[in-house]
Each structure stands twice: as structure tokens, then as C-alpha cells.
Amino acid sequence: MSEPQTYGKTFNAWRKGAGRVWTDYTAHPFVEGLRTGELPRASFIHYLIQDYVFLVHFSRAWSLAVVKAETLNEMKVCAGTVDALVNHEMALHVRTCAEQGISEDTLFNAAEADANLAYTRFVMDAGLQGDFLDMMAALAPCVMGYGEIGHRLGQAGAKDNPYQDWIDTYAGADYQGLCGVVGGMIDTAVALRLGDQPSSLPRWSHLQARFTKATALEVGFWTMGLNP
Amino acid sequence: MSEPQTYGKTFNAWRKGAGRVWTDYTAHPFVEGLRTGELPRASFIHYLIQDYVFLVHFSRAWSLAVVKAETLNEMKVCAGTVDALVNHEMALHVRTCAEQGISEDTLFNAAEADANLAYTRFVMDAGLQGDFLDMMAALAPCVMGYGEIGHRLGQAGAKDNPYQDWIDTYAGADYQGLCGVVGGMIDTAVALRLGDQPSSLPRWSHLQARFTKATALEVGFWTMGLNP
Amino acid sequence: MSEPQTYGKTFNAWRKGAGRVWTDYTAHPFVEGLRTGELPRASFIHYLIQDYVFLVHFSRAWSLAVVKAETLNEMKVCAGTVDALVNHEMALHVRTCAEQGISEDTLFNAAEADANLAYTRFVMDAGLQGDFLDMMAALAPCVMGYGEIGHRLGQAGAKDNPYQDWIDTYAGADYQGLCGVVGGMIDTAVALRLGDQPSSLPRWSHLQARFTKATALEVGFWTMGLNP
Amino acid sequence: MSEPQTYGKTFNAWRKGAGRVWTDYTAHPFVEGLRTGELPRASFIHYLIQDYVFLVHFSRAWSLAVVKAETLNEMKVCAGTVDALVNHEMALHVRTCAEQGISEDTLFNAAEADANLAYTRFVMDAGLQGDFLDMMAALAPCVMGYGEIGHRLGQAGAKDNPYQDWIDTYAGADYQGLCGVVGGMIDTAVALRLGDQPSSLPRWSHLQARFTKATALEVGFWTMGLNP
Numbered sequence: 001m002s003e004p005q006t007y008g009k010t011f012n013a014w015r016k017g018a019g020r021v022w023t024d025y026t027a028h029p030f031v032e033g034l035r036t037g038e039l040p041r042a043s044f045i046h047y048l049i050q051d052y053v054f055l056v057h058f059s060r061a062w063s064l065a066v067v068k069a070e071t072l073n074e075m076k077v078c079a080g081t082v083d084a085l086v087n088h089e090m091a092l093h094v095r096t097c098a099e100q101g102i103s104e105d106t107l108f109n110a111a112e113a114d115a116n117l118a119y120t121r122f123v124m125d126a127g128l129q130g131d132f133l134d135m136m137a138a139l140a141p142c143v144m145g146y147g148e149i150g151h152r153l154g155q156a157g158a159k160d161n162p163y164q165d166w167i168d169t170y171a172g173a174d175y176q177g178l179c180g181v182v183g184g185m186i187d188t189a190v191a192l193r194l195g196d197q198p199s200s201l202p203r204w205s206h207l208q209a210r211f212t213k214a215t216a217l218e219v220g221f222w223t224m225g226l227n228p
Numbered sequence: 229m230s231e232p233q234t235y236g237k238t239f240n241a242w243r244k245g246a247g248r249v250w251t252d253y254t255a256h257p258f259v260e261g262l263r264t265g266e267l268p269r270a271s272f273i274h275y276l277i278q279d280y281v282f283l284v285h286f287s288r289a290w291s292l293a294v295v296k297a298e299t300l301n302e303m304k305v306c307a308g309t310v311d312a313l314v315n316h317e318m319a320l321h322v323r324t325c326a327e328q329g330i331s332e333d334t335l336f337n338a339a340e341a342d343a344n345l346a347y348t349r350f351v352m353d354a355g356l357q358g359d360f361l362d363m364m365a366a367l368a369p370c371v372m373g374y375g376e377i378g379h380r381l382g383q384a385g386a387k388d389n390p391y392q393d394w395i396d397t398y399a400g401a402d403y404q405g406l407c408g409v410v411g412g413m414i415d416t417a418v419a420l421r422l423g424d425q426p427s428s429l430p431r432w433s434h435l436q437a438r439f440t441k442a443t444a445l446e447v448g449f450w451t452m453g454l455n456p
Numbered sequence: 457m458s459e460p461q462t463y464g465k466t467f468n469a470w471r472k473g474a475g476r477v478w479t480d481y482t483a484h485p486f487v488e489g490l491r492t493g494e495l496p497r498a499s500f501i502h503y504l505i506q507d508y509v510f511l512v513h514f515s516r517a518w519s520l521a522v523v524k525a526e527t528l529n530e531m532k533v534c535a536g537t538v539d540a541l542v543n544h545e546m547a548l549h550v551r552t553c554a555e556q557g558i559s560e561d562t563l564f565n566a567a568e569a570d571a572n573l574a575y576t577r578f579v580m581d582a583g584l585q586g587d588f589l590d591m592m593a594a595l596a597p598c599v600m601g602y603g604e605i606g607h608r609l610g611q612a613g614a615k616d617n618p619y620q621d622w623i624d625t626y627a628g629a630d631y632q633g634l635c636g637v638v639g640g641m642i643d644t645a646v647a648l649r650l651g652d653q654p655s656s657l658p659r660w661s662h663l664q665a666r667f668t669k670a671t672a673l674e675v676g677f678w679t680m681g682l683n684p
Numbered sequence: 685m686s687e688p689q690t691y692g693k694t695f696n697a698w699r700k701g702a703g704r705v706w707t708d709y710t711a712h713p714f715v716e717g718l719r720t721g722e723l724p725r726a727s728f729i730h731y732l733i734q735d736y737v738f739l740v741h742f743s744r745a746w747s748l749a750v751v752k753a754e755t756l757n758e759m760k761v762c763a764g765t766v767d768a769l770v771n772h773e774m775a776l777h778v779r780t781c782a783e784q785g786i787s788e789d790t791l792f793n794a795a796e797a798d799a800n801l802a803y804t805r806f807v808m809d810a811g812l813q814g815d816f817l818d819m820m821a822a823l824a825p826c827v828m829g830y831g832e833i834g835h836r837l838g839q840a841g842a843k844d845n846p847y848q849d850w851i852d853t854y855a856g857a858d859y860q861g862l863c864g865v866v867g868g869m870i871d872t873a874v875a876l877r878l879g880d881q882p883s884s885l886p887r888w889s890h891l892q893a894r895f896t897k898a899t900a901l902e903v904g905f906w907t908m909g910l911n912p
Contacts, residue, residue: 059759060585063750066743066766067808068357070434072792075743079770082750086763108756114676118570121577124751128584129296129516131359193431201429203421206298220570287522287531288813294519294538295580300564303515307542310522314535336528342904346798349805352523356812357744448798524813526890585752587815649887657885659877662754 007144008183010190013199014140014211021215025141026149030222035153037161044163045100046228050116052093052107054221057120058142059085064127065135071192074132077185081143084178092169115224119217126210133193136186137210141218146170147179235372236411238418241427242368242439249443253369254377258450263381265389272391273328274456278344280321280335282449285348286370287313292355293363299420302360305413309371312406320397343452347445354438361421364414365438369446374398375407463600464639466646469655470596470667477671481597482605486678491609493617500619501556502684506572508549508563510677513576514598515541520583521591527648530588533641537599540634548625571680575673582666589649592642593666597674602626603635691828692867694874697883698824698895705899709825710833714906719837721845728847729784730912734800736777736791738905741804742826743769748811749819755876758816761869765827768862776853799908803901810894817877820870821894825902830854831863 006012015022030047033039062085065078094104126138150170161167169175190198198204234240243250258275261267290313293306322332354366378398389395397403418426426432462468471478486503489495518541521534550560582594606626617623625631646654654660690696699706714731717723746769749762778788810822834854845851853859874882882888 056756056759059763060751060753063747063763063766064584066747067751069744070357072740072788075740076770079743079747079766082747082763083767086760104756114574114673115570117578118574121581122573124584125577125580128356128520128580129298129359131357131362134359191430193429193434195429195431201421201423202419203423206421217570284528284531287535288525291519291522291535291538292812295516295523297516300512300560303512304542307515307519307538310519310535311539314532332528342799342802342901345806346802349809350801352809352812353805356748356808445798526813584812585754585815587813587818590815647886649885649890651885651887657877657879658875659879662877 006183007147007179008187010186010198011140011144011183014137014208015144017208018141018212018215021212021219022145025215025218025222026145026152028219028222030225031149031153033226034149034163034166035158035161037158037163039163040228041162042228043226045097045102047222047225048093048097049102049107049110050113050221050224052090052097053110053112054116054120055085055090055093056108057124058139059090061120061123061127061135061139064124065132065139068127068132068135070132071189074185074189077181081178081182089169092165096165113224115217115220119214119221122217123214126214130206130210131193132189133207134210136189137207138214140182140186141211141215143182144179145215145218147176150175234411235375235407236415238414238426239368239372239411242365242436243372245436246369246440246443249440249447250373253443253446253450254373254380256447256450258453259377259381261454262391262394263386263389265386265391267391268456269390270456271454273325273330275450275453276321276325277330277335277338278341278449278452280318280325281338281340282344282348283313283318283321284336285352286367287318289348289351289355289363289367292352293360293367296355296360296363298360299417302413302417305409309406309410317397320393324393341452343445343448347442347449350445351442354442358434358438359421360417361435362438364417365435366442368410368414369439369443371410372407373443373446375404378403462639463603463635464643466642466654467596467600467639470593470664471600473664474597474668474671477668477675478601481671481674481678482601482608484675484678486681487605487609489682490619490622491614491617493614493619495619496684497618498684499682501553501558503678503681504549504553505558505563505566506569506677506680508546508553509566509568510572510576511541511546511549512564513580514595515546517576517579517583517591517595520580521588521595524583524588524591526588527645530641530645533637537634537638545625548621552621569680571673571676575670575677578673579670582670586662586666587649588645589663590666592645593663594670596638596642597667597671599638600635601671601674603632606631690867691831691863692871694870694882695824695828695867698821698892699828701892702825702896702899705896705903706829709899709902709906710829710836712903712906714909715833715837717910718833718847718850719842719845721842721847723847724912725846726912727910728850729781729786731906731909732777732781733786733791733794734797734905734908736774736781737794737796738800738804739769739774739777740792741808742823743774745804745807745811745819745823748808749816749823752811752816752819754816755873758869758873761865765862765866773853776849780849797908799901799904803898803905806901807898810898814890814894815877816873817891818894820873821891822898824866824870825895825899827866828863829899829902831860834859 030039030043033043059082062078062082066075066082069075069078094107097107123138127135147170150167153167154171194201194203258267258271261271287310290306290310294303294310297303297306322335325335351363351366355363375398378395381395382399422429422431486495486499489499515538518534518538522531522538525531525534550563553563579591579594583591603626606623609623610627650657650659714723714727717727743766746762746766750759750766753759753762778791781791807819807822811819831854834851837851838855878885878887
């Protein structure tokens with residue numbers, strides 16, 4: 001059995017600071033359904049359609065992060081993430097949905113569930129109101145949470161799990177590598193702005209609050225997925 | 229002779245950190261022309277027209293500060309400043325220009341000098357890229373610099389100075405009070421985010437750089453004013 | 457019996473275009489509870505606390521509209537609305553809540569319901585993504601909807617209605633006047649950008665979609681209010 | 685001799701609408717110096733350093749365009765342009781400057797000339813104030829202007845021109861292809877929002893004004909380049 005994944009000390013601190021909400025997210029019944037393979041197909045398709053719309057706005061959010069970046073490396077990592085989202089992760093959704101006879105235009109124009117809208121617009125507004133770190137705190141739960149879930153589900157999956165493709169995507173080296181790169185970039189970004197004792201600053205609790213709220217909105221997203 | 233004005237400890241630190249650029253701004257030949265009354269009228273009118281356009285965008289910038297505020301007091305001070313700008317300071321320009329036969333529509337649509345555009349868009353982008361403190365660092369040189377200039381010129385002016393109205397506006401209790409309120413709000417905003425040793429953080433040098441750049445852009449604005 | 461209120465031809469077109477969603481909003485069971493006075497007090501207080509948080513972000517949104525304004529009148533109307541929200545409408549909530557022993561700090565820091573967050577961040581993002589008209593389409597349902605509801609409930613209220621203060625606020629000349637000013641400004645803003653046949657443009661359906669979505673989010677807000 | 689390049693009907697209309705300013709930009713003495721190869725090396729290096737800083741902010745601007753995009757194709761083209769800028773065009777500058785002993789860190793932290801700052805922040809603010817089309821109008825002069833210049837200079841260059849690499853970059857199929865893709869995307873974006881008679885709308889003159897102003901700021905950029 002492999003070691004638990006770590007994606008940097010900032011993420012670890014925020015993850016711990018989110019407390020029970022983090023577990024509500026990463027061990028949500030929807031996730032358990034993916035793990036056992038017993039998630040109803042209708043829920044998965046409903047989730048996938050909404051997640052496509054989510055990724056549209058998530059790509060917009062990572063693009064806003066490029067606008068807010070203050071070092072070349074921050075720009076490159078964020079621009080690379082936009083590219084990964086628009087040209088790769090979204091393509092997975094398109095392929096899977098195409099097998100169900102759902103076109104990409106249908107996906108792009110799907111009616112957005114409120115839990116979906118609440119989450120992505122919260123992230124966008126974190127960027128408009130705050131700085132690069134505020135955005136990272138709002139973006140991290142999705143990126144790294146999927147990494148953590150993927151890693152766990154990839155360890156010992158059910159046989160003939162119909163969701164193996166989904167699990168493999170997030171358990172795979174590409175996605176795990178992305179989480180590592182983003183996590184390392186966040187650690188550097190924090191140090192460059194807040195020094196080596198960031199958690200001693202009042203600012204830290206604001207960042208934690210953004211991370212925890214974004215995590216809570218992930219919980220809402222899974223719950224929405226369960227109810228097609 | 230009155231004591232030098234102080235508008236809070238953050239402003240004092242930033243002012244000191246800007247070094248010679250601060251003096252280039254507050255003791256610019258344009259300012260000396262206002263003090264002695266010998267500034268050519270054409271320069272003053274040129275300045276006033278550009279400053280009206282400046283205030284349009286400066287009002288937009290303070291409105292963006294409301295978007296970025298994170299406490300009720302920050303919102304109130306910034307919204308109050310927008311109101312002061314749109315409904316009072318701009319009105320002074322309108323009145324003075326009307327005496328010269330220049331209408332408010334003409335002012336609003338005046339061709340914007342590059343030095344003007346560079347300054348205001350720099351401030352807007354500080355808000356888009358950074359957080360509330362980044363905006364404050366970019367906004368402070370104008371607000372407090374005019375306060376400092378007004379206070380100094382109000383001490384012992386030339387007799388029958390044709391620019392006495394301008395001097396009185398910025399030397400007056402209303403404007404000086406605004407500077408004090410803004411300066412106090414900035415001190416609180418810094419403490420709420422960065423604690424009581426903000427200048428020890430790497431972040432501080434970024435804020436100083438924004439303040440110093442905005443001050444340099446003020447120098448460019450006065451120089452533009454001298455060249456109608 | 458007075459004539460139905462009109463707040464400009466653009467609003468009327470958007471209102472009509474929203475179809476049944478508009479009635480779901482303006483004749484929501486929550487509104488009927490206000491009209492008959494039978495709304496449970498706990499629902500009203502829950503609503504009032506959330507509406508305070510809403511107004512914080514709504515003030516931010518109107519401030520973003522100042523950033524996006526392109527004429528002096530647009531700036532003035534939007535800046536005036538920010539002032540009305542921050543210094544007047546929010547004060548009503550503060551007074552009413554103070555009578556219940558709820559302080560303004562408690563209001564400002566109240567946990568934000570998801571239906572609340574979804575709505576305000578949708579409006580903010582409309583501003584970040586689109587232009588001034590996109591913001592107006594997202595802001596209009598709240599401003600004018602409350603005007604329409606206030607006007608209707610002000611016509612023939614229940615005796616000793618415990619919600620008479622609320623009704624009077626929105627039925628009153630000040631608020632009705634604000635709706636008229638905003639509606640007129642929107643008509644001018646549309647004409648200045650899209651000419652005299654705006655509804656023939658593809659753009660129009662995007663604006664209608666923003667208006668209708670914001671209206672649907674108002675429905676969600678009332679429903680949230682009913683469930684404290 | 686090849687036909688003049690066209691990058692779409694919207695660009696052609698805006699280019700024509702800019703009048704003499706367009707020629708001031710594309711036939712600027714700096715450009716003539718590149719064509720004849722007689723541009724002083726110091727001017728070219730000064731330009732290249734400033735252009736690197738320009739591209740940093742231009743990448744931020746194209747990222748903001750992703751935030752503002754409303755169709756999948758708009759997102760893909762803009763995200764692709766960010767990638768081309770960050771990972772290819774900036775790399776050309778890095779290589780050329782490395783030959784002069786100037787590191788990428790030096791480039792990233794170079795003091796920004798005012799003419800540079802004015803231009804990029806004007807583009808960013810066009811995005812903050814307006815919608816996707818406002819951004820396109822502000823972004824088009826740089827993208828397509830360089831395409832037009834590159835195409836012309838690539839036709840019949842001086843022998844042993846020391847600036848042949850620069851010319852080849854913009855005359856080459858990759859860059860010309862990018863201009864074609866961006867121009868086509870803008871045509872579609874205009875049609876999707878403003879229909880098939882966009883130039884009949886009041887909005888059109890605002891877009892033209894943004895395009896013309898951005899073109900004028902390009903003129904200022906070349907002039908700055910001539911004066912190291």
C-alpha cells in the first residue's frame with residue numbers, strides 16, 4: 001500500500017484546518033459510489049454534464065489566476081493548468097458523454113445547477129476580491145481533493161468497476177504530477193508574500209476560510225450529483 | 229506654523245520608502261507654480277481638464293476598492309470617497325472650467341493624455357491583480373500627496389494667488405479630514421491582514437513598489453500639466 | 457387603485473421575457489406571507505440576516521457597475537445606488553435586527569446561505585465577464601422586483617401587519633423613485649450601445665438569459681428565507 | 685509579390701477606421717529600421733526587453749479574455765494564444781536576449797517604460813470595463829499589426845539583415861496562421877453578439893475608439909523603442 005499523497009505544506013495545513021468538512025468532501029457517498037462501482041449511471045451522467053460546465057468556469061478561474069500571478073512561474077503553472085483543463089480534462093468528459101450520445105454543444109449549454117453555479121462564481125469572486133493567494137485557497141480543494149480521491153480509489157478498486165476510467169484519470173501520474181506542481185507553486189507563492197510563518201498572520205484565517213468554504217461547496221456539488 | 233500632517237503610520241512608512249520620488253512629486257515645479265501663483269493659466273486649465281478625466285477613472289478605482297473591501301468600515305470609507313469624488317471634487321473642476329467656457333461634457337470626453345492614462349490604468353490593474361492593500365498602496369499617493377501639498381501651500385500663500393481656490397480645497401478641513409480617515413482605515417486594513425509587523429514580510433516590498441510607482445506616475449502627471 | 461408601476465421599456469421587455477419565473481419571484485409564498493402578515497417571525501429574521509449579507513455583496517456589485525460605467529450619468533446613478541444601499545437600505549436591516557438583539561457585526565459575519573452566495577456571485581461574475589449592460593440585466597430583477605412587490609403590497613395591506621415597515625420601505629416614494637431612475641438609466645444605456653432596435657440583436661437573448669437567471673436566483677432566495 | 689494579408693472583415697473595418705494612426709504604427713521609423721536593418725542594436729535590445737515585459741502583461745490580458753469568453757471556441761482560441769505567448773513568443777525574446785547576456789529574470793523584472801505600462805494597462809482595463817468585444821478591439825492592433833508588418837517585411841528584405849530572425853517570426857506561417865484564427869474568431873464573436881450589421885450600432889464607434897487608441901499606444905511603444 002502506498003503512502004498518502006502530499007501536495008505541499010500549505011495544502012496540508014489548509015486541509016487540516018478544514019476539519020470534518022474535508023472528510024465530508026473526500027469520503028462523500030458519491031465518492032463511495034465511484035469506489036464500489038455502485039453509483040447509479042444516471043447520477044454519474046448528471047454529474048459529468050454538470051462537471052463539464054464546472055470545468056468551463058474553472059478554466060475561466062485559472063485564467064483569472066494568470067491575470068493575478070506575480071511571478072513567471074506562477075503564470076506558467078496557471079496557464080498550463082488552463083491548457084490541461086481546456087484541452088485534456090474537458091476532453092475526457094466529452095468522450096464519455098459522446099458515448100452516451102451527448103454532444104459537446106449540449107454540454108456547453110447545459111442548464112447549470114445552482115450548487116455548481118455557487119461554487120464556480122465563489123471562486124471567481126475570490127479572485128476579484130482578493131489576490132493570487134485568495135484564488136489559490138479557493139482553487140486548491142478541487143484540484144488536490146480530486147488528486148487525493150483518485151489516489152485512494154486507485155489503490156484497491158472494485159473489479160470491473162464501470163468508473164475505472166474516471167478513477168484512472170485522477171489516480172494517474174499526469175494528474176498526480178499536476179497536483180504536485182500546483183502544490184509546490186502554492187508553497188512558493190505563500191513564502192514569497194507572507195514569509196516563513198504565514199500561519200501566524202491574521203491573513204491566514206481569511207485564506208483558511210476561503211479554502212474551507214470552497215471545500216463545503218464541493219460537498220454540495222457531490223450531493224447535487226447524487227440527485228439527477 | 230502648524231505641525232506637519234500625518235495620515236497614519238502605514239502612509240508614513242510608504243512615503244519614507246518612496247524616497248526622493250516623493251519629493252519629486254510634492255515639490256514638483258507645477259506645485260511651486262501653484263504656490264507662487266506664477267503657473268501659466270494655460271497649464272492650469274490643461275491640468276484641470278486632464279485631472280477631471282483622471283477623477284473619472286479615480287472614481288472607478290475607488291469603486292473597485294469597494295468591490296475588494298473585506299470589512300464594513302473599508303466599504304463605507306471607500307464608498308464615501310467615491311461619493312466625495314463624483315459629487316464634490318469633480319464639481320470643483322466643473323465650476324472652474326465652466327468659468328472658462330468649458331462644459332462638463334467636454335471634460336468627460338476630453339482626449340486623455342498618455343501620462344494620465346498610464347497612471348489610472350496602473351491603479352485599476354493593481355486592483356485586478358492584487359488585493360485591497362495593493363489598491364490602497366496605489367491609491368494613497370494621490371489622496372495623501374494632495375493633502376500634504378494642500379496643507380503646505382495653505383500655510384503661507386502668496387497674496388492674491390489665482391490658485392487660492394485650488395489650495396483651499398486641499399488645505400481645507402474636509403479634505404484633510406478625508407486624508408485622516410483614509411489613512412486610519414489603511415492602518416487598520418494592514419493590521420487586520422498582516423498583523424503588527426507588516427514591514428517584516430516579503431509582501432511589504434511589493435506594496436512599497438506599488439506606492440512608489442504610483443508616486444512616479446504622479447510626477448509624470450504634473451510634468452504633463454506643465455506642457456499643454 | 458393606482459396604475460401598475462413601470463420602470464422603463466427595457467425592464468418591461470426583460471420582465472415579460474422572463475415569463476413565469478417573474479411571477480414565481482414576485483408572488484412567491486414568502487411575499488404572500490409578508491402581504492398577509494402571516495410570515496413566521498423566524499423566517500423574516502432569517503431572511504433579514506441573509507438579506508444584510510446579500511446587500512453587502514449587492515453594494516460590491518453596484519460598485520463594480522461604477523467601474524464598468526461609460527457615461528457620467530451611469531457613474532452617478534450607480535454611485536448613488538451604492539450610497540443608498542450602504543447608508544440607507546442596510547441601515548433599515550440594522551435597526552430591525554437591533555430590535556431583536558442582533559448587532560451589525562453579527563450581521564456582517566453571518567454564515568452565508570448557499571442560495572444567497574449563488575445569487576450575488578452570479579451578479580459579480582456577470583460584471584467580470586460582460587459589460588455594463590450584462591451587469592444591469594443581472595442587477596435589475598432585485599431592484600425593480602422589490603419595487604414592484606413593494607408597490608403591490610403597499611396598495612391594500614392587512615391591518616396591523618407586522619411587516620408594514622418593510623412594505624413601506626419598498627412602496628415609498630424614495631425607493632420607487634430609485635427604480636424609476638435606474639430604469640431610465642438602463643433605457644439610455646441600451647440605446648447608447650445597441651441603438652433603437654436592441655431586441656433584434658443576438659446579444660439581446662444573452663441579456664435576457666442573465667435577467668431570467670437572476671430572477672430564478674431571487675426565487676431561490678425567498679425559498680431559502682422560508683426555511684430558517 | 686503576394687497579396688496583402690487579410691485577417692477578417694472586422695479587423696479590416698477597424699484598421700480602415702483607425703485611418704492615419706494605423707500607418708503611423710505599421711510604417712513607424714522603428715519598423716523601417718527593422719526593414720532596412722539599420723535600426724541601432726541598442727534600440728532593438730531596449731525594445732526587446734520592454735517587449736518581454738509587454739508580453740507578460742499581454743499574456744495576462746489574453747487570460748482575461750478567457751475569463752470573458754462566452755463560447756467554447758472563444759475560450760480555446762484565447763487559451764491557445766496565452767500558451768503561444770508564454771511558451772513560444774516570450775521564448776524568442778529570452779533566446780535573443782540570452783545571446784546578449786540578459787537573463788530571463790532580468791527581463792521579468794526590468795523597469796517598465798511608461799509607454800509600455802500605459803498600453804498594457806489600457807488593454808486590461810478595456811477588459812475590466814467592457815465585454816469580450818471590447819477586449820478584442822484593444823488586443824487586435826498588436827496581434828494583427830505585427831502580422832501585417834511581418835508579412836510586408838518578409839516580402840523583400842535587405843540582405844544579411846540582422847533583424848531577419850525577428851522578421852521571420854512574424855512573417856512565418858505559424859504567426860500568420862494565428863492572426864487568421866484570431867481574426868476569424870473575432871468575426872464570429874461580433875456576429876454572435878451584434879448580428880450582421882454591427883457597424884450600424886452606436887456600440888461600433890466605442891469599439892473603433894478602443895482599437896484606434898490601442899493603435900496609438902503601439903505608436904508610442906515604437907517611439908519608446910527608438911529612445912533607449
